[in-house]
Amino acid sequence: MASQSQGIQQLLQAEKRAAEKVSEARKRKTRRLRQAKEEAQGEIEQYRGEREREFAQKQRTVLGSQGGLSSEVEQQTQQKIHLMTKSYRSNRERVLRHLLSLTCQINPQIHCNYHHRA
Template sequence: MASQSQGIQELLQAEKVSEALKRKKWRLKQAKEEAQAEIQNRDEVLDNLLAFVCDIRPEIHENYRING
């Protein structure tokens, strides 16, 4: 009887370890997806910023007045 109880305890412990590993694997997957999304977002922001900065259009400001 004692060996059955010990076997059950070992199975329960193994199940707990298995569940913990599943949670850890899921958390790592989520973190990887979030990091990938941040990298993609950063690249888009940098592309937009560079396009805005490099888009030079010589224009006279609307408030500029020629005195004369």
């Protein structure tokens, strides 16, 4: 009976050691998963940073060319405004004289539908 009791005690101790090893393995697995998650998060952030830098570079390239177009359109607009102002100044007097001459020339005439009945 004593040997049976001793065998049972050994089995219980073996089960306890096995449970401890399983528990320790689970803890190691949890720690390793947490560490892998942190490493993956770091890699994701690094990749995101690289992609954002590439995007910003492409955006600067595209917007830079649009900025060039914008300045070119602005320059053309200023040139057209200058030409229109110059044309206005050079033709202003002539147009005013023409309008005044048309306004001041009065040629009284009887309207063709007017019938004088006497």
